[in-house]
Amino acid sequence: MKSPELIVVGAGPGGIAAAIEAARAGVNIKILDENTSPGGRIYGQLNDGLKLINPAFLGSDYNKGKALLAEFDAFREKIDYRHDAVVFGTFENREMAFHQAGKGERLRFNRLILATGAYDRPVPFPGWTLPGVLTAGGAQTLVKMQRVLPGKSILFAGTGPLQLVVANQVLDGGGKVEAILEAGEINNWLKLLKGFSRNWGLLTDGLLYMRTIRKAGVPLLRNHIILEARGDGQVEEAVIAEVDKDWRAIENTRRILKVDTICLGYGLVPSAELTRLVGCQHRYAPELGGWIPARNENMETSVPGVFAVGDGAGVAGSAMAIFEGRIAGISVAQSFGYLSSEEARRRKKPYLRDMKKMGRLREALDRISYPRPGLFELADDDTIICRCEELTLGDIKSAIGSGTIEMNELKRMTRLGMGRCQGRMCAPVVQEIIAGQTLTPAAQIAYLNQRPPIKPVPIHLLESLPGEFAIRHGW
Amino acid sequence: MVNVREAAVVVVGGGIMGCATAYELAKKGQSVILLEKGFIGAEASGRNGGGVRQQKRDPAELPLAMESVKIWQDLQEELQADLEYRQGGNLHVLGNPDRYDFFIEQLQYSQKAGLDVRLLSPEETRKLLPALKKELELLGSTYCPSDGNANPLFVCKAYAKAARQLGAEIREHEPLERLEVKSGRVIAAVTATAEYRASDFVIAAGAWSRPICHQVGLDFPVVINRSQLMVTEPLPAAFSQFVSADHCSCYYRQALSGGIHIGIPSAPIEDYNKSTSYDAFKIVGQSSMTLFPFLEQVNIVHSWAGLTSWTPDAVCIIDTAPDVEGFYLTAGHSGHGFCLGPITGRLLAEWIVDGAPSMDLSAVSWTRFNDIYLNER
Numbered sequence: 001m002k003s004p005e006l007i008v009v010g011a012g013p014g015g016i017a018a019a020i021e022a023a024r025a026g027v028n029i030k031i032l033d034e035n036t037s038p039g040g041r042i043y044g045q046l047n048d049g050l051k052l053i054n055p056a057f058l059g060s061d062y063n064k065g066k067a068l069l070a071e072f073d074a075f076r077e078k079i080d081y082r083h084d085a086v087v088f089g090t091f092e093n094r095e096m097a098f099h100q101a102g103k104g105e106r107l108r109f110n111r112l113i114l115a116t117g118a119y120d121r122p123v124p125f126p127g128w129t130l131p132g133v134l135t136a137g138g139a140q141t142l143v144k145m146q147r148v149l150p151g152k153s154i155l156f157a158g159t160g161p162l163q164l165v166v167a168n169q170v171l172d173g174g175g176k177v178e179a180i181l182e183a184g185e186i187n188n189w190l191k192l193l194k195g196f197s198r199n200w201g202l203l204t205d206g207l208l209y210m211r212t213i214r215k216a217g218v219p220l221l222r223n224h225i226i227l228e229a230r231g232d233g234q235v236e237e238a239v240i241a242e243v244d245k246d247w248r249a250i251e252n253t254r255r256i257l258k259v260d261t262i263c264l265g266y267g268l269v270p271s272a273e274l275t276r277l278v279g280c281q282h283r284y285a286p287e288l289g290g291w292i293p294a295r296n297e298n299m300e301t302s303v304p305g306v307f308a309v310g311d312g313a314g315v316a317g318s319a320m321a322i323f324e325g326r327i328a329g330i331s332v333a334q335s336f337g338y339l340s341s342e343e344a345r346r347r348k349k350p351y352l353r354d355m356k357k358m359g360r361l362r363e364a365l366d367r368i369s370y371p372r373p374g375l376f377e378l379a380d381d382d383t384i385i386c387r388c389e390e391l392t393l394g395d396i397k398s399a400i401g402s403g404t405i406e407m408n409e410l411k412r413m414t415r416l417g418m419g420r421c422q423g424r425m426c427a428p429v430v431q432e433i434i435a436g437q438t439l440t441p442a443a444q445i446a447y448l449n450q451r452p453p454i455k456p457v458p459i460h461l462l463e464s465l466p467g468e469f470a471i472r473h474g475w
Numbered sequence: 476m477v478n479v480r481e482a483a484v485v486v487v488g489g490g491i492m493g494c495a496t497a498y499e500l501a502k503k504g505q506s507v508i509l510l511e512k513g514f515i516g517a518e519a520s521g522r523n524g525g526g527v528r529q530q531k532r533d534p535a536e537l538p539l540a541m542e543s544v545k546i547w548q549d550l551q552e553e554l555q556a557d558l559e560y561r562q563g564g565n566l567h568v569l570g571n572p573d574r575y576d577f578f579i580e581q582l583q584y585s586q587k588a589g590l591d592v593r594l595l596s597p598e599e600t601r602k603l604l605p606a607l608k609k610e611l612e613l614l615g616s617t618y619c620p621s622d623g624n625a626n627p628l629f630v631c632k633a634y635a636k637a638a639r640q641l642g643a644e645i646r647e648h649e650p651l652e653r654l655e656v657k658s659g660r661v662i663a664a665v666t667a668t669a670e671y672r673a674s675d676f677v678i679a680a681g682a683w684s685r686p687i688c689h690q691v692g693l694d695f696p697v698v699i700n701r702s703q704l705m706v707t708e709p710l711p712a713a714f715s716q717f718v719s720a721d722h723c724s725c726y727y728r729q730a731l732s733g734g735i736h737i738g739i740p741s742a743p744i745e746d747y748n749k750s751t752s753y754d755a756f757k758i759v760g761q762s763s764m765t766l767f768p769f770l771e772q773v774n775i776v777h778s779w780a781g782l783t784s785w786t787p788d789a790v791c792i793i794d795t796a797p798d799v800e801g802f803y804l805t806a807g808h809s810g811h812g813f814c815l816g817p818i819t820g821r822l823l824a825e826w827i828v829d830g831a832p833s834m835d836l837s838a839v840s841w842t843r844f845n846d847i848y849l850n851e852r
Contacts, residue, residue: 089751089753089756091750091751091752091753092748092750092752092753095753097753097756104756104757104760106753389732403647404514406514408517409514409517412516412517412521412628413628413632415732418706418734418776418777419708419709419776420708420774420776422776422777451750451751451777451778451779452751452756452778453756453775453776453777453778456708456774456775456776457756457774457775458771458772458773458774458775459707459759459760459763459764459770459771459772459773459774459775460760460764460771460772461760462756462757462759462760462761462763462775463757463760463761463763463764464760465753465756465757465760466757467753467754467757469724469754469757469758469761471721471722471723471724472724472740473719473724473740474740474741474789474810
């Protein structure tokens with residue numbers, strides 16, 4: 001088991017930036033990336049066989065991504081980059097296991113940078129499991145990677161800039177958008193962007209997106225939310241309403257839109273599976289997406305030598321992920337003595353400065369767009385919460401009613417989170433449901449225990465893992 | 476001011492042993508308080524493989540297992556709960572000539588004791604378990620049709636609920652701090668919130684029992700093991716038996732929900748460590764490809780582990796303490812106590828209320844380890 005000095009998990013903006021800085025200083029690196037090529041979800045390249053005619057279609061992110069990927073390419077020879085490499089567990093004695101190309105492998109980690117990203121926030125409401133309801137992120141993948149429109153008449157519902165970006169891409173691709181619902185105050189965050197325009201190119205993007213949306217005549221409804229999706233085996237209409245500041249529907253504002261597709265963009269949930277499995281301390285930060293690892297100024301977690309960067313450590317976007325990644329990479333190089341503390345400080349300085357500047361913007365943005373309580377009250381007793389085990393809100397409420405207040409106990413009683421998605425879809429919601437039902441602050445409700453495999457793993461790959469164990473009995 | 480609570484019996488431990496005991500005591504009209512450090516069934520009783528087995532038992536445990544299965548058969552009705560219990564049989568595939576005689580001997584004394592356990596030919600075995608790998612060389616199997624399995628997540632909860640309905644008080648998140656002993660008698664179980672006084676105390680705290688027993692000067696040799704399990708994604712019904720084999724390390728049970736539960740042999744562990752090990756993944760891969768190649772492309776979706784306490788002879792302990800009155804103990808179930816829960820609860824209740832258990836428990840007394848201690852000294 002030959003181990004590199006540094007293992008980076010994930011090759012999105014944060015992981016790449018970390019690897020660049022560590023490699024620049026001479027650190028020996030292995031990157032384990034689930035995707036086929038570096039870039040992560042945001043800078044992900046078009047699928048093979050598709051040619052990009054108009055780069056503007058993908059937004060300015062695409063060009064930023066290209067610059068970072070070019071920088072990464074310059075260090076490629078020094079980095080053992082593994083694509084389609086799925087880390088499925090970490091274990092005692094700082095060991096980890098992953099599989100790639102049909103073979104299981106085992107590694108010991110010394111320094112570890114986790115840049116695992118985030119996933120679309122699931123929001124259950126009546127009808128959310130109907131075909132035709134998908135996440136904005138999923139819709140983006142369809143449009144951007146596969147060049148497929150998600151439907152014929154599309155409703156966007158959510159909060160924050162991502163749904164504007166995707167709506168734009170749908171419009172550019174020739175799709176029809178019926179309306180965009182912003183649960184919060186859209187003017188608030190546009191104003192905010194203006195205030196920070198010198199620091200961040202997002203405003204220009206934002207304004208461009210707004211212009212396209214207006215030109216296409218798409219209604220942009222602020223303080224609006226989707227309450228229900230209806231249809232016979234497929235989305236046919238959406239019930240929407242105006243909401244108050246807690247995102248609770250205001251009476252007599254309900255109306256029905258005829259649509260066949262609903263894209264939900266209520267932000268992201270950090271993929272903190274590995275930081276939790278490794279045993280890092282976490283805190284509940286709803287404004288950053290949920291449970292996130294506690295970190296010091298070097299992006300190091302409470303487990304020495306384990307760093308976390310990017311959306312997986314608190315949803316803050318790609319620009320922040322890059323700064324965090326660079327700082328973590330430099331810190332790792334310094335910890336091995338490749339950089340003097342003075343040199344490390346010098347290299348970190350510009351990123352720390354930019355982070356600080358952006359930090360204020362982020363905080364303001366977070367305050368505007370993090371999910372409000374009304375969002376977790378949309379489901380009725382028949383609404384499915386855990387899709388894998390087909391558990392309804394009623395099932396969960398009756399389990400809570402019988403005295404269960406711990407998520408791990410709830411899981412044992414109801415099989416909640418025991419299916420294929422391993423709780424990714426239901427646990428963030430159930431945390432809020434328990435909080436609401438028991439009037440307990442969500443931060444006090446312990447999350448599901450994290451165990452390997454953090455992704456389903458086929459049995460033949462387990463057989464191919466290194467190591468020999470004699471047959472033993474005893475039970 | 477000390478908060479004092481009183482009952483006829485205090486049970487320490489909310490696993491299957493403690494919950495069954497509390498239920499049986501309450502059924503006999505006793506006032507019972509059960510103290511559980513976490514929630515009901517949180518440890519090994521809710522984390523095990525779910526096997527309810529009589530075959531392959533030590534002679535000391537065999538009569539207990541057979542009596543227990545009699546209770547199991549009507550337990551769902553008695554507790555008014557779905558336990559996913561079914562008598563799908565227990566099948567051990569024979570493939571190791573060196574162990575063959577051992578299994579035959581077990582089979583024979585079990586048959587003598589009245590258990591319907593059969594030696595199947597390789598053909599009969601394959602017919603019963605078509606999922607078995609075609610190329611596997613087998614010598615046959617031992618098969619006990621009245622053995623079965625249940626959902627460990629449900630059983631403790633059901634017992635606790637039924638006990639509660641009969642008036643027992645089940646206190647969760649109430650870890651024992653110490654036992655109070657006065658003039659040769661346990662008088663109270665003390666927690667952070669209260670002092671629980673009773674005339675009799677039952678310690679049924681699984682892997683946490685030994686340090687409690689030390690407080691009354693009782694010790695017995697047990698080693699804490701970690702037993703790990705993994706489960707596949709849900710599959711169509713493939714087999715109803717609880718399956719083990721000479722050819723591989725793991726055991727297999729398909730739950731009613733479709734997931735195949737794969738048990739990894741337990742091993743000694745320090746510090747109550749319940750994490751999943753790297754080895755467990757490799758062993759599951761190896762074992763499954765040896766026995767059930769149809770699982771090749773099937774995903775493992777979850778893993779978990781529980782802590783079990785093992786005695787030197789892998790036989791449990793149901794006993795009192797030597798010099799202390801009002802103290803009852805069940806421990807050392809060595810990874811196969813789940814089946815014995817119902818009978819253990821009933822016998823302890825009889826012992827406490829009627830003065831003697833209805834079965835001879837001398838074979839499961841801790842005194843059989845006296846020699847070990849004498850030798851060590």
